Structures are given as C-alpha cells and as structure tokens.
Amino acid sequence: MKKHIIGAAVALGTLISTVSMSFAEELLVPHLTYRVGPFAANGTMGANAITDYFTMLNERDGGIGGLKVNPEECETGYNAQKGVECYESYRGKNPLMHIPNSTGITLQLLQKAPEDEVPIFTMGYGLSAAAKGETFPWAFNYPASxxxxxxxxxxxxxxxxxxxxxxxxxxxxxxxxxxxxxxxxxxxxxxxxxxxxxxxxxxxxxxxxxxxxxxxxxxxxxxxxxxxxxxxxxxxxxxxxxxxxxxxxxxxxxxxxxxxxxxxxxxxxxxxxxxxFTPAGRDFPVVQDVIKHVVSKGLTKTEPDMPGKVLYNRSLFMAVVMAEAIIEAQKLTGKANVTGADVRKGFEMIKLDEARLKELGFEGFTPVIGSCADHEGQGSIFxxxxxxxxxxxxxxxxxxxxxxxxxLLTEAADAYKSDKPGWKTQNCS
Amino acid sequence: MFYKETGQFKSRYKDELAAFPLFEDKIGIGILGVLTFLVIPLFGLPGLNYEFAMGAIMIPCMIFIIMTLGLNILLGFAGQISLGTGAFSGVGAYAFYKFITIFPDINIIIALVLSGLVSAVVGVIFGLPSLKIKGFYLIVATLAAQFFLTWAFIRVAWLYNYNASGAIEGPNKEMFGIIMIGPQSAGMTRYYFVLVTLIVLTWLASNVIRGRIGRSWMMIRDMDIAAELIGIRPLVAKLSAFAFSSFYIGIAGALMVFFWLGAAEAESFDINHSFLYLFMVIIGGLGSITGSYMGAIFVWVVPVLIKEVGKSVFGFDAFVMENFSTILLGAMIIIILILEPHGLARLWQITKQKLRLWPFPY
Missing domain, CATH: 3.40.50.2300 (Response regulator)
Known part of the structure; x- marks a missing residue:
C-alpha cells in the first residue's frame, strides 16, 4: 500500500512540474471557446474558423512576421466563471489579446484588461460603450456596436x-x-x-x-x-x-x-x-485558401461543409482583424515578437478598407477603420x-x-467610469 | 504510531477542550499555517503560474470552503436541506455591492459583515417553511427562493444600480491605504484577506457548533420530536441554523464576486451553483468542518488540475479536457460515495485510525 501511495505521489509530482511551460518564440493568441454547453453548435463553428485562419497563416505565410501564431484554446462552455479561470491561465505567457466570445465574460474582463495591459477584442458583442476609445483604451468592438x-x-x-x-x-x-x-x-x-x-x-x-x-x-x-x-x-x-x-x-x-x-x-x-456584416459564401479567396491549406489537408476539426456559412465566415473575419492588429503592431515596433500593449496600439491603427479587404480576400465584408477615439469603427451592416x-x-x-x-455611447461610457475611481482613460486629441 | 492519544497527557481541563488536542494535529495545522501564510503567497503553487495559482485555485477554493461551511451548517448539522445556496450567495454579493456604492467610504469588513447579515435575514425568511415541512417539501420551498431571488437579480434594476450591462462590478476600494478590491488590487492582498476571513469564520463555526446552539441544531437533526421534548425550541434552532448558514453563504457570495471574479451577472448565482455547493458538502462529508474543506478543495481543484495536465502534458484539446474533467469528476464522486458514503472527512478519519496502528496493524 505504502509503495502505491509513494508511487502515486511521485507520478503526480512529475505531472505537476511538467505543467509549467516554457514558451517558445511564438505569438500567443488566447482563444476562449465554447465547444461544449448549450451554445456548442454555434461555438464550435466560430472556434474552428479562428483556429483555421491562424493555421492557414502558419501554413501559407509561415505565421505573421515570421513568427508562428499559436491560437491556444481554453474552453469556457459560455460560463463566466470558467471564462475568468481561462483568463487567469494565460497570465505570464505574454498573451497578445483576449477574445472572450461571450458578453458575460467580457464584462468580467473589461476591468482587468487595463491592469494586465492586454487588449480585449469583442467583434459584434460585448459592451456597446466600449466603442469609446478614450474611456475604454483596452477594449475594441469592431466593426460596430x-x-x-x-x-x-x-x-x-x-x-x-x-x-x-x-x-x-x-x-x-x-x-x-x-x-x-x-x-x-x-x-x-x-x-x-x-x-x-x-x-x-x-x-x-x-x-x-x-x-x-x-x-x-x-x-x-x-x-x-x-x-x-x-x-x-x-x-x-x-x-x-x-x-x-x-x-x-x-x-x-x-x-x-x-x-x-x-x-x-x-x-x-x-x-x-x-x-x-460578413457575407456568407465559399467563393471568397480567403475561404478557398482555408479550404486548400487547412481543411483539405485535414489539419482541423472543421467539417467540409462548414466554411462559407455565416458564422464561420464571421469568425474568419474576426481572425483577420486580430491578425491585422498584430501586423500593425509589428510595423509600429519594428519587431516580430510584440506584446499586448503593442497590439492595443495596432488595434487603434487598423485600416481594413475596401482595398485591403480585397487584398486579403475578404471583398464585400464591412470595412474596419479604427482610431484612438473610435473603437467600434461605426461600421455599416447589410x-x-x-x-x-x-x-x-x-x-x-x-x-x-x-x-x-x-x-448615447459617450453617456454610457461616462456612466460606466463614474463609479470606478482610478479607471484608466486615455486622451486622443 | 501517529495520532495516538496514549502518552499525550493532559494536565489541564483547557487542554481537554482544545480544538486540536493531539500533537500530530498541532504539527499538521502548523505546517498548513506556514504554507498558507508564507509559502503559497510568496511562491505560488509548484509548477503553476503564480497569478493562475492565486486567481484560479487558491482564492476560489477558500471562498468555496466558506460557502460549503455555510451549507454544511444547515444541511450537515441542522439537517435542513436547501437548494437555495446559489441565490443566498447572490443576496450577499448584491448587498455588498449596494453597501459599497451607497456608502463609498464604508470599511470593507463592515460592508462584508452587513451583507452577511442581509443574507441571514433573507435566509430566515425563506427558512420559515422549515418549521412546518421537512425533506423533499423543504427542497421545494428553497427552490422557490432560488428562482425568486435570481429573478429579482435580473428584474430589480436598483440592485445593480441601473447598469446597462446588468452586472455588478467591483470598483477599486481601499482599506488602510491598500487597494483591497477592484481591478487594481493585487492577487496577494485579496488572498490574505480571504484567508483571514476563512480562518475567522472557521473558528467561529467550530465554536458555535461545539456550543449550546450547535448542539441544539444536531438534536433537531437527529430527532426533532425528542429534541423538542428535551426543551429545544424548534423555531429558534431551525431559524438560527438558517440565519447562521445564510450569513456564511452571503459572505462567501460577496467574496466570490469582489475578491475573485471582479464582476458578476445573475448567472453566477443560478441553480447550477446551488448544486455545485451541495456536491461539495456531500463529497466532503455532512456535519464535518474538515469535510467542508476537503469537499470544496476536491470539487474545485481536481477539474482545474485535470484540465491543466491534460492540456499541457498530453496535449489534448481544451474542449476534450473540459468534457473529460466533467466525466472524471462525476465518476470520482460516484466512486467515493460508493466506497465511503460519509465523504472525504470519514476517509480522513479512517486514515488516522489506520495511522495509529500503522507499522503493526492487527
């Protein structure tokens, strides 16, 4: 009996000690998913698309700026507490941004982001007032609130x-x-x-x-x-x-x-x-690239009929905005291995106009043009x-x-910070 | 060899009544004290990132222990079953939020105690049916509390100060010049605050349980008619159990939102959480303070560790591990309950018994 206990203890010890990871030179993009739970059908589609897009970048272009992107998933089941647990688990690994994929989780992270200096990107969800970049320097909800x-x-x-x-x-x-x-x-x-x-x-x-x-x-x-x-x-x-x-x-x-x-x-x-704001269809060059480099090579869990569906294309678009922010951050700092704070600036400099969208294979999607004061882009919908x-x-x-x-957004943003002494804002003028 | 009473002589009555009369227990508690007060806050947990160890394991664990203690008082010591734990924790959280926003200069400890008291009052109100009904019928009454209160958390906009988001959020708040809660607070500060709260509340619970009130709860639990004949008033005993338990649960709820999550919606106080806390009590062992500790730690830490190990050692996908940890935890709960229906506390007791005889069992 004693032997067993000691054996088990040793085994557990080795397991736990190997848990601590040393991270290689890569761009860590934490990715909060919900492939289980009541919304799993929708969540799986979105999660696949984001992972697929970054896998495609790694396969086709060798990552972003020469560094591979690691879209590391953490499963939340659309549950806010698990979301916080996931958020904590990325600490100290230099996460470039957080995508909570749930309005409930976003609300919990909004306050943590300025302290941890990691931007939060919520495409098409989250707090509307986060559109006000002066009050919410660390949150972005392109292309529209x-x-x-x-x-x-x-x-x-x-x-x-x-x-x-x-x-x-x-x-x-x-x-x-x-x-x-x-x-x-x-x-x-x-x-x-x-x-x-x-x-x-x-x-x-x-x-x-x-x-x-x-x-x-x-x-x-x-x-x-x-x-x-x-x-x-x-x-x-x-x-x-x-x-x-x-x-x-x-x-x-x-x-x-x-x-x-x-x-x-x-x-x-x-x-x-x-x-x-993200048209459906498989004819977009980027969807074809994903099918060619990722889906047909079997590098993903995506079913062959998923690409081109509305939610899949939307998450591809989410991924391209994320990638674009990293590219802008790399341009700004001149180095490939950027930090969360750099990516925040990258988000503000984002310029996905029609020409750039066409270049990336997203023609017909809503353009996303950010600035310091405007974190929603005031994008149009169809x-x-x-x-x-x-x-x-x-x-x-x-x-x-x-x-x-x-x-109204300004009013809501002011109301948000009014009961939070010490809330960090920025001046855009 | 260990945990033997023989040879440990007591020369004073005080020693007889000590919380930890055995030498080995004193050493154990001493080691735990050093670990929790010095080693863990300074170095974190082995192999885990410091902030993760604090924010996802230690702090929630201690908060859930308080929650489990509260429910155990009601369920394990007074024998009154409740499925309203999640909602009562919500009462504490919303009360704390209202106190610190209405009185911005209020001391955090006072706000915490007050919100515990608010929760206690609500607990007593919903505990009133327990005077008439028992068992399954009481479950239904507490279920009503659960649904009514979560409804109120969504519908009564005053509770969350008419926030557009409908969530309560912890602002930065100082105590003695140190930021205790809010996004700017350090993990270590919050850790120490929760730790001290836990110790104070454990000390209080163990003394109340060993005293007159606690004994009256246990008499009601074991046989209410006999207790009544001996002279225990069921009204006082049952309602005090509800009040005491809700006080703990309310404090735990306030700690959960403001010292751990940072913000919460009504979702954090739903029926699933009530079940979670019930599991913690049952796994740990009904009617045992040690059991409350073990149950909360087991139910919270095991899935987190399984997920971490699965992800980083074996390279499984996150969602696979999520499902796997749920399955594994469920299986472990069933196995533990088959092997030892009285929970982990009983297992620990058996271990101690075995250790007494250890090298030479007969």
Missing part, C-alpha cells in the same frame, strides 16, 4: 415601410446580451415616433416561446426585431411561421442570422431577414434574407445613425 446595429436595422425598416407611428416588437434573450439595446430603444422611441413592445425570452424558455408569440399575435406589431442566440432563434422563426406572422417583417440581429438558425426549417423559414436554401444579401451597406448613437 449593438447600438449602431440597432439604428441600422431601424433605418432599414424606415426605408421599407416608414418608422413613424409603427409598432415594433422587440424579442430578446433575457440576459446581458439581449438587454443591451433597451436603453437605446428608450431614447429612440420618443425621438423617432415609433412604439416598441418588449418581449423577453428567458434562457430556459428558449425552446418554448408559445406565450411570447401569443403576445405578438395579440399586439399585431408591424415588425419584429429579434436579439436571439442559440436554439432561441430557430424556435422563434418556427413559431413565427406557425402563427403566420409575415416573415419578411421579422428581422434578426447578426447573431440571429446564421445557417444553423434556419437550415433545418428550409422553405418554411423563407423570407426571414437578419442583419449581417440585410440578408433566407431564400429557403441560403442567405441572400438584399441591401447595400446601411450606415448607423451616428449622430444619435455616438452621444
């Missing part, structure tokens, strides 16, 4: 049917993410003369929206806007079709317009709309429609109502 997106959707509705005097139902996931646009709606309602009916869907009720759609039938709104995620989306579209709500008046945000959300419904979901088989882009880029959103 949720609030910007909401105004783009509203101006689309305005161009279709007019907005004044209309009744809009806002169906949202009852969590930090879904409640994000509520303060904006409070402000816009009187200003623009429309009326909203707010209908929360508790996370546990995602698959059971009978009462919500009964409300919608009763209220007879002109439009339904949805802030949904995961299985809530497909349930909502199904319910809408069942209750004969005209699907072309039902518009989801960019997290409610993936292939997983409508594919299973097929023709039944025909007409459903969603906003987007509206896509499900034709029964695939998503079809039906509008040009619709810019956000900058004059309305920006003052």
């Amino acid at each position: 949720y609030w910007s997106q909401m105004t783009s959707i509203l101006s689309y509705i305005d161009s279709e049917t007019g907005l004044k005097g209309k009744k809009i139902a806002f169906l949202y996931l009852d969590g930090g993410y879904g409640r994000e646009p509520l303060p904006l709606l409070d402000k816009l309602e009187p200003k623009m003369g429309f009326e909203t009916v707010r209908i929360p869907v508790a996370f546990a009720d995602s698959q059971n929206q009978g009462s919500q759609w009964l409300t919608i039938r009763k209220e007879k709104p002109d439009w339904v806007i949805m802030w949904g995620w995961g299985v809530m989306n497909i349930t909502a579209v199904k319910e809408a079709a069942k209750t004969r709500f005209p699907l072309d008046r039902f518009i989801g945000n960019w997290w409610s317009g993936g292939h997983v959300d409508v594919e299973a419904l097929g023709m039944k979901a025909k007409g459903y709309k969603a906003s987007n 509206v896509q429609q499900w034709n029964g088989k695939d998503w079809e882009k039906i509008t040009d880029f619709i810019p956000p109502m900058t004059d309305i959103v920006q003052p």
Whole structure:
C-alpha cells in the first residue's frame, strides 16, 4: 500500500512540474471557446474558423512576421466563471489579446484588461460603450456596436415601410446580451415616433416561446426585431411561421442570422431577414485558401461543409482583424515578437478598407477603420434574407445613425467610469 | 504510531477542550499555517503560474470552503436541506455591492459583515417553511427562493444600480491605504484577506457548533420530536441554523464576486451553483468542518488540475479536457460515495485510525 501511495505521489509530482511551460518564440493568441454547453453548435463553428485562419497563416505565410501564431484554446462552455479561470491561465505567457466570445465574460474582463495591459477584442458583442476609445483604451468592438446595429436595422425598416407611428416588437434573450439595446430603444422611441413592445425570452424558455408569440399575435406589431442566440432563434422563426406572422417583417440581429438558425426549417423559414456584416459564401479567396491549406489537408476539426456559412465566415473575419492588429503592431515596433500593449496600439491603427479587404480576400465584408477615439469603427451592416436554401444579401451597406448613437455611447461610457475611481482613460486629441 | 492519544497527557481541563488536542494535529495545522501564510503567497503553487495559482485555485477554493461551511451548517448539522445556496450567495454579493456604492467610504469588513447579515435575514425568511415541512417539501420551498431571488437579480434594476450591462462590478476600494478590491488590487492582498476571513469564520463555526446552539441544531437533526421534548425550541434552532448558514453563504457570495471574479451577472448565482455547493458538502462529508474543506478543495481543484495536465502534458484539446474533467469528476464522486458514503472527512478519519496502528496493524 505504502509503495502505491509513494508511487502515486511521485507520478503526480512529475505531472505537476511538467505543467509549467516554457514558451517558445511564438505569438500567443488566447482563444476562449465554447465547444461544449448549450451554445456548442454555434461555438464550435466560430472556434474552428479562428483556429483555421491562424493555421492557414502558419501554413501559407509561415505565421505573421515570421513568427508562428499559436491560437491556444481554453474552453469556457459560455460560463463566466470558467471564462475568468481561462483568463487567469494565460497570465505570464505574454498573451497578445483576449477574445472572450461571450458578453458575460467580457464584462468580467473589461476591468482587468487595463491592469494586465492586454487588449480585449469583442467583434459584434460585448459592451456597446466600449466603442469609446478614450474611456475604454483596452477594449475594441469592431466593426460596430449593438447600438449602431440597432439604428441600422431601424433605418432599414424606415426605408421599407416608414418608422413613424409603427409598432415594433422587440424579442430578446433575457440576459446581458439581449438587454443591451433597451436603453437605446428608450431614447429612440420618443425621438423617432415609433412604439416598441418588449418581449423577453428567458434562457430556459428558449425552446418554448408559445406565450411570447401569443403576445405578438395579440399586439399585431408591424415588425419584429429579434436579439436571439442559440436554439432561441430557430424556435422563434418556427413559431413565427406557425402563427403566420409575415416573415419578411421579422428581422434578426447578426447573431440571429446564421445557417444553423434556419437550415433545418428550409422553405418554411423563407423570407426571414437578419442583419449581417460578413457575407456568407465559399467563393471568397480567403475561404478557398482555408479550404486548400487547412481543411483539405485535414489539419482541423472543421467539417467540409462548414466554411462559407455565416458564422464561420464571421469568425474568419474576426481572425483577420486580430491578425491585422498584430501586423500593425509589428510595423509600429519594428519587431516580430510584440506584446499586448503593442497590439492595443495596432488595434487603434487598423485600416481594413475596401482595398485591403480585397487584398486579403475578404471583398464585400464591412470595412474596419479604427482610431484612438473610435473603437467600434461605426461600421455599416447589410440585410440578408433566407431564400429557403441560403442567405441572400438584399441591401447595400446601411450606415448607423451616428449622430444619435455616438452621444448615447459617450453617456454610457461616462456612466460606466463614474463609479470606478482610478479607471484608466486615455486622451486622443 | 501517529495520532495516538496514549502518552499525550493532559494536565489541564483547557487542554481537554482544545480544538486540536493531539500533537500530530498541532504539527499538521502548523505546517498548513506556514504554507498558507508564507509559502503559497510568496511562491505560488509548484509548477503553476503564480497569478493562475492565486486567481484560479487558491482564492476560489477558500471562498468555496466558506460557502460549503455555510451549507454544511444547515444541511450537515441542522439537517435542513436547501437548494437555495446559489441565490443566498447572490443576496450577499448584491448587498455588498449596494453597501459599497451607497456608502463609498464604508470599511470593507463592515460592508462584508452587513451583507452577511442581509443574507441571514433573507435566509430566515425563506427558512420559515422549515418549521412546518421537512425533506423533499423543504427542497421545494428553497427552490422557490432560488428562482425568486435570481429573478429579482435580473428584474430589480436598483440592485445593480441601473447598469446597462446588468452586472455588478467591483470598483477599486481601499482599506488602510491598500487597494483591497477592484481591478487594481493585487492577487496577494485579496488572498490574505480571504484567508483571514476563512480562518475567522472557521473558528467561529467550530465554536458555535461545539456550543449550546450547535448542539441544539444536531438534536433537531437527529430527532426533532425528542429534541423538542428535551426543551429545544424548534423555531429558534431551525431559524438560527438558517440565519447562521445564510450569513456564511452571503459572505462567501460577496467574496466570490469582489475578491475573485471582479464582476458578476445573475448567472453566477443560478441553480447550477446551488448544486455545485451541495456536491461539495456531500463529497466532503455532512456535519464535518474538515469535510467542508476537503469537499470544496476536491470539487474545485481536481477539474482545474485535470484540465491543466491534460492540456499541457498530453496535449489534448481544451474542449476534450473540459468534457473529460466533467466525466472524471462525476465518476470520482460516484466512486467515493460508493466506497465511503460519509465523504472525504470519514476517509480522513479512517486514515488516522489506520495511522495509529500503522507499522503493526492487527
């Protein structure tokens, strides 16, 4: 017995001592994923795309600036506590940035980032107010904040049917993410003369929206806007079709317009709309490169039909913005092995205009142009429609109502720092 | 050979009543003290990054021990089962947040005690049904507390100061000139604060449990009718157990958000956390303070270590290890409960028994 115990202790000791790692010359990009848990179907797609893009860079170009990129994954299961645990596990390894992949985790990390000097990049999610670079030097939410997106959707509705005097139902996931646009709606309602009916869907009720759609039938709104995620989306579209709500008046945000959300419904979901900033399709040169260098070589867990889907392409785009920030940081410092603080400056100097996007194989994606003061880029979105088989882009880029959103963002950013003495800001003028 | 009472003579009554009467226990506690007060805060854990060791293992572990202690008082000592632990910890956290934002100059210790008291009051209110109902029926009543409170954390915007994010966030806050909480606080400061809180609360719990109140809890647990006949008032005994337990859980909740996570949404206080704390108590051993320590450490550290080892030694993917650690932890829980239904505390007791006879067992 004693021998066994000693043996076990020795084995455990060696295991633990080998856990401490020495890191080679590489660019560590921590990558918080959720391949397990309630949103795993969406999370796996995104996680694969980011890893694939960096693998492709390593295979095709030998990394960035001569150094291989290591997109090291840490599994959060979309759980905020696990997210913090993951964040801690990258300490001391020179992480270049963090991508929390969850609004809940983002909120926890926002305060830690300035102290640890590692930027946080949240594409298409996170805190809207982080768009204000002067208040949030360490957070970026290119290409647009949720609030910007909401105004783009509203101006689309305005161009279709007019907005004044209309009744809009806002169906949202009852969590930090879904409640994000509520303060904006409070402000816009009187200003623009429309009326909203707010209908929360508790996370546990995602698959059971009978009462919500009964409300919608009763209220007879002109439009339904949805802030949904995961299985809530497909349930909502199904319910809408069942209750004969005209699907072309039902518009989801960019997290409610993936292939997983409508594919299973097929023709039944025909007409459903969603906003987007990353067009679907496999014809983009970058998607072809990923297929050629990574997927067909079997260097990934990606299924052959995944590339080209909305969420996959979006995460590829996320990865290219990350890579671009590293490239800018390398240009700025003149060395390949950059730090988190350098990458933060890289994010501010990002200039993914149409020419650069075309060069990288992303023609038709929303341009991302950052600056010190503007960490969201105020990017435009377009509206896509499900034709029964695939998503079809039906509008040009619709810019956000900058004059309305920006003052509100400033207000929100000021409110955020107001109860945080010692909050680190920066001066951009 | 070890842990033998024979030969350890006591010449004073005080020694009889000491928390650790045995010489070996004193040495053990001494080593633990040196480790936790000097070695770990200075050097971290072997093989792990210092901040990771502090932020992902030591600090959460100690907070969960307080949480487990609290639940163990209710479940293990007073025999009242509760599934509202997650929500009661939330009450503590939100109360602490309100105290430090309404009174920005409040001392952290005072705010912590006050938020524990708020949680205790809420615990007593939801503990009232325990006077009428027992067992499964009481579970349902505490479940109602769980769902009602998490609903309130989302719906009552006053609780999170009308933040757009709906989350409570820890601002930087000083005590005696040192930043104790908030993003600018050092891991070491928070570690020491949580450690001292843990020791104070353990000392308090062990004394209360050995005293009149604790004995009345155990009498209620073992046979409530007999206890009532002897002269224990169930009302006082049961409600004091709820109050005491919620006080601990509330403090643990406040520590969890402000000394560990930094920010939290209602999600951090959901039913899954209630289950997690229940596992910690059951794995550790009902009605044992040592068990609370062991259960919390086991349930929290084992998955973290499995994941780290799997990732860096064997090179498995993160999500594979995530699933694997869940499976392995579940399997270990089942195995432990089959081999030793009374939890790790009982295993430790058996080990001590064996050690007494060790080189020459008969």
